[in-house]
Amino acid sequence: MDEWFSAFKAQATPAQLYGFLQHMPKGGDLHHHLTGSGFSHWWWDIATDEAHNGGYRYYTRTLAKLCNGYGTNAYGPMPEHLLFHTVQQSTYNALSDCKKSEYTALSDLTADQQSAFLDSIRLDKPYEGRNEFFETHWQRLGDLTRNPHVQAYLLLKNMQAYQLEQVTYLETQVNVKGMLYPDGSIMQAEQALQTIETMLASQAATDTGVTVRFQYALLRFLPDAEQQLRWIYAFVDAHRDRYVGINFVGREDNDKGYPLRFLPVLRELRQAYPAIALSIHAGEVDEPNHHVRDTLLLGAKRIGHGLNTISDPQTLLLMRHGPYLIEINLISNLLLEYVKDFTEHPFAEYLRTGIPVALSTDDRGMWDSTLTDEFYLAVTRFNLSWQELLALHRNSLQYAFIAEPAKRALIEHWQQQTAVFEQKQITHNTVYHPSQTGQFICRYAPKVCSLATGDKYE
Ligand SMILES: [Zn+2]
Structure with missing residues (x-):
C-alpha cells in the first residue's frame, strides 16, 4: 500500500485525492469545540425552528x-x-x-x-x-450558546457529517452550566445534559455510528476560574460515562489565564477526586515561552496546538516518543494568523521526530472546514506517506480519553476498516469523488472543487 499511495499521490487530481482522503477510515477528532463547530446555516436552521429548538x-x-x-x-x-x-x-x-x-x-x-x-x-x-x-x-x-436543544442539534449535525468522513470517534467540548429556559430562568446543568443525552440516544444519532465523549472546557482567564474549575471537577466526576476530560480554553495572550495559575487548585482537586484526564490548550501564541512545559506540569496528557513547543528545546525533547500528544489544527492556526503559511508550521517536525500528533478541527464551523480538509492539507503541504497517515489516525484513537474496553473496540474497528480499504484500493483501484466539501478547501485549493464538477456539494 505504501507504494500504491506514493504513485497515487503523484498522479491523482486534487478532487481524486480529496475523495480518497474523505473515504479513508479516520479514527477520531480530539480537539473540537461544540459551539465552534456549527456551520452558519446549522445555527440558522435551528435558531429559526421553534418547533425543534425547545420553543426559543x-x-x-x-x-x-x-x-x-x-x-x-x-x-x-x-x-x-x-x-x-x-x-x-x-x-x-x-x-x-x-x-x-x-x-x-x-x-x-x-x-x-x-x-x-x-x-x-x-x-x-x-x-x-x-x-x-x-x-x-x-x-x-x-444566547444561542445557552440553549441545550441548539447544542444537541449541532452535535447531531457534526455526527452526521463525520459519518460521511468515516470518523468514528468525537471528543468534543460541551459546557452545560448556565443554560437558559425560554423564560430566561437558569436551567440546571443536569437538565441541560439530559437534553443532549436524549438526542444521543435517538435513532438518528446511533445511525451515524459515531462514538461521542465530552470534555468540559474552563474559560481560563476569568477572575473566578479556580472556583469554576472546582465545579467542573465535581460535575465531570459525577458524569464519567460521558465526560472523559477537562480542557482550558481562551486566548493565551491574555496573561490572566497563564498555566501555572492553576497548579495549586489542580493539586487541591487531585487530593479529592480520582484522576480526570486533562487536555489543555498551550503554545497557541506568537512568542516563545514555557507554556507547554508548564502545562505538562499541570498534569496534561494532551496539548492543544503546541505551536511554540518548537522554540522550547527541553520540552521538545521531553515529548519525543513520549506519552503526550499534540493536537494539531492546521486550518485554525493559519486563519488565526499563528502561522503565515504552512512552511512555518511545526507539524512535520513534530511528526517526523517522533512526537505523537493527531489532526483535528478546533472550531470548524467558523472556518467552514472538515476533518478531510486537514488531511488534504497535510498530505499536499507535507507529502505524507501512507504510514504517516495511518499513524495520525491511530494516534487519534490511542490518545483518546475514552475508557477501555470501548477504546480497544474503536481501534480494532478502525484496523479492520483500514484493512478492507487498503485491499479495495490495491485490487480495484477505486476512484472516489468528494461527496461533501467544506467551503474552506474550495477557497484555499479551488481545484478540489472545480475539477469535481457534477459532484454534489453541501
Ligand atoms: Zn481549541
Whole structure:
C-alpha cells in the first residue's frame, strides 16, 4: 500500500485525492469545540425552528444606536457597535425601548441581513483573523450558546457529517452550566445534559455510528476560574460515562489565564477526586515561552496546538516518543494568523521526530472546514506517506480519553476498516469523488472543487 499511495499521490487530481482522503477510515477528532463547530446555516436552521429548538425565539442586532446600558458577557464587555449579537425573547423583553429598536427577530431579517448574519460567525474575509474570532464570534452567538436543544442539534449535525468522513470517534467540548429556559430562568446543568443525552440516544444519532465523549472546557482567564474549575471537577466526576476530560480554553495572550495559575487548585482537586484526564490548550501564541512545559506540569496528557513547543528545546525533547500528544489544527492556526503559511508550521517536525500528533478541527464551523480538509492539507503541504497517515489516525484513537474496553473496540474497528480499504484500493483501484466539501478547501485549493464538477456539494 505504501507504494500504491506514493504513485497515487503523484498522479491523482486534487478532487481524486480529496475523495480518497474523505473515504479513508479516520479514527477520531480530539480537539473540537461544540459551539465552534456549527456551520452558519446549522445555527440558522435551528435558531429559526421553534418547533425543534425547545420553543426559543431569537432576535439579532441589526442596528447600532447610541443607547445607554451596554451589557457584558462571559468574555468581557460587549463591544459597543457589535452587530448580529443574538438574544432570546426573554433577554429582548428586558431591554430598553432604545435597545429593542436595534434588534430584529431572526424570522424578520431581509435576505441581505440573513446572509450578513451567516457571514458574521465565520472567518471568510481576508482581513478577518484572530481578533474577529476571539472578540466577536462568540459574543455574537450570545444566547444561542445557552440553549441545550441548539447544542444537541449541532452535535447531531457534526455526527452526521463525520459519518460521511468515516470518523468514528468525537471528543468534543460541551459546557452545560448556565443554560437558559425560554423564560430566561437558569436551567440546571443536569437538565441541560439530559437534553443532549436524549438526542444521543435517538435513532438518528446511533445511525451515524459515531462514538461521542465530552470534555468540559474552563474559560481560563476569568477572575473566578479556580472556583469554576472546582465545579467542573465535581460535575465531570459525577458524569464519567460521558465526560472523559477537562480542557482550558481562551486566548493565551491574555496573561490572566497563564498555566501555572492553576497548579495549586489542580493539586487541591487531585487530593479529592480520582484522576480526570486533562487536555489543555498551550503554545497557541506568537512568542516563545514555557507554556507547554508548564502545562505538562499541570498534569496534561494532551496539548492543544503546541505551536511554540518548537522554540522550547527541553520540552521538545521531553515529548519525543513520549506519552503526550499534540493536537494539531492546521486550518485554525493559519486563519488565526499563528502561522503565515504552512512552511512555518511545526507539524512535520513534530511528526517526523517522533512526537505523537493527531489532526483535528478546533472550531470548524467558523472556518467552514472538515476533518478531510486537514488531511488534504497535510498530505499536499507535507507529502505524507501512507504510514504517516495511518499513524495520525491511530494516534487519534490511542490518545483518546475514552475508557477501555470501548477504546480497544474503536481501534480494532478502525484496523479492520483500514484493512478492507487498503485491499479495495490495491485490487480495484477505486476512484472516489468528494461527496461533501467544506467551503474552506474550495477557497484555499479551488481545484478540489472545480475539477469535481457534477459532484454534489453541501
Ligand atoms: Zn481549541
